[in-house]
Amino acid sequence: MNYVVAGIDMGSQSTKVVILDGDRILAAVTLKTGESADAEARQAMEDALRQSQLELEDIQNVVATGTGRTNAPFAQKQRSNASCLARGARFFFPKARTVVDAGAESSTAIRLAADGTVEDMVTNDRCAGGSGTFLDNMSQMLRIPLGELGAESLKATRAEKIANKCAVFAESEVISLVHRAPPVPVAEIVAGIHESMVDRLFALAQRVGMQSDVVMCGGVAKDIGVVRAMEARLGGHVSVPDDPQIVGALGAALFAQQT
């Protein structure tokens, strides 16, 4: 029997489960139910098992990560966010040296040594300013689906600058921009919102020092506008996995293979 393992990432807004066999990802699930973390984890695991056509008994080892990892059902062990993100990022991009994970409520920048070990990291989980929640709120306010926000930002030829760093005040600022006479094109406002996001993420990443390959992951990395703006700020390429949200869970699964 192959050594099949699972990694669970209990995030603040969603739970991710990855089932791994060797270097084959058998299942990857991201679940946002808003229910209790426990119920969500069980549901995510159930979905992942169904995806991989396995039973729970087939999973030999489970490692948990994420903000809610101490309450993760199924898990035999827990590993830190940073180490799981590093492992997961290196799986997709073996030359990764900087990992920028931008989630719903927290962002983390990690610097990796040449051998992939974590050398330094910094997290912001105190301020919604550069977080996925910031984008989410703007999306709701502007009535542009979150998945389309990035594309909208790329339509603009210039970005309307948003002075406020605070997510709450920035929202009021955007409202006044929307109502300005003459009106500011929405694409330019959205571009400005993306600029603000990247301001924060870039500043965070600079604190650990950015070195290529630079990898972005987390829900915010699904936004093509953020990625492009980050590349423009960096003056270089930013690598993003096809499914950026599962990187932490994948890293946890990789750790589960070792123990």
Add this chain to the structure above:
Amino acid sequence: MLTMGLDIGSRSAKCAILDDGKLLTYGQVETGPDSAKTAHVAVDAAIHRRTKLWGESRMALPNVSTDQLRIEDMDSIVATGYGRFVVPFAHATVTEISCHGRGAHWLVPGVSTILDMGGQDCKAIRVNERGEVTNFIMNDKCAGGTGRFLEMIADALKLPLFEIGDLSLTSTKAIPFNNVCAVFAKSEAVALMRKGESHADILAGLHDVISRRAIGLLRQVGIAEKFVITGGIARNVGVVTKIREQLDEMEVIIPAEPMVAGALGAALFAFDRARRKSRAGVTEPIAV
């Protein structure tokens, strides 16, 4: 000599009118999207002694008719606050820091430390015996330590803003909150509500957060007696109580009409201007 002060805040606009430096009338209204129009509405409220916010006037006013007053009758008009540059008929603007210092000093002679928390900022101000600002610190960058925080919480819990303070005092269980960020605190509050925690307990925890934040700001300028709280926050008995608890030995003074301090200060500055100009034989230009 009639002088007028206008404090156009992010949520409420206040107007105070003085007659030779004595309070004649005042009014407060909700700030609308148009600052210039809001200013007129605030003046109207003062002239007709109509306050739309928080109920009836709490400061004693002279038994004199003010309905006939017009903006043109004012010898000097000073505007302050967030919307001060857009008041078309103001002769001058003065910063809200100075106006709150001056106004608080007028309301509470001997004041040394002022905490002013409004719709979207929080200020800790030190003044000397003449009501002149000697030190201050302001947060206007993070919604977390401002009235906006409480607004968002009230909104999340579907309660009117003016009820949350009183409700927080009925709490029976302490819930520690981890977040100072208004956005994250709001989601934390919603999550706790879903888990079945009471509104009162959630509110008590959040009032604790915002009070600690305010005291943190105050400690940066030092807190000395007399200590006064002005601005909308002074109307929140939950925050005031928490601050009193934390500042154990020190008296926390709440003026009868704490929101008017800025406009009062502005009106007093206007009085200075009017007297200076009068001595110089000059009058303010006719307001447009």
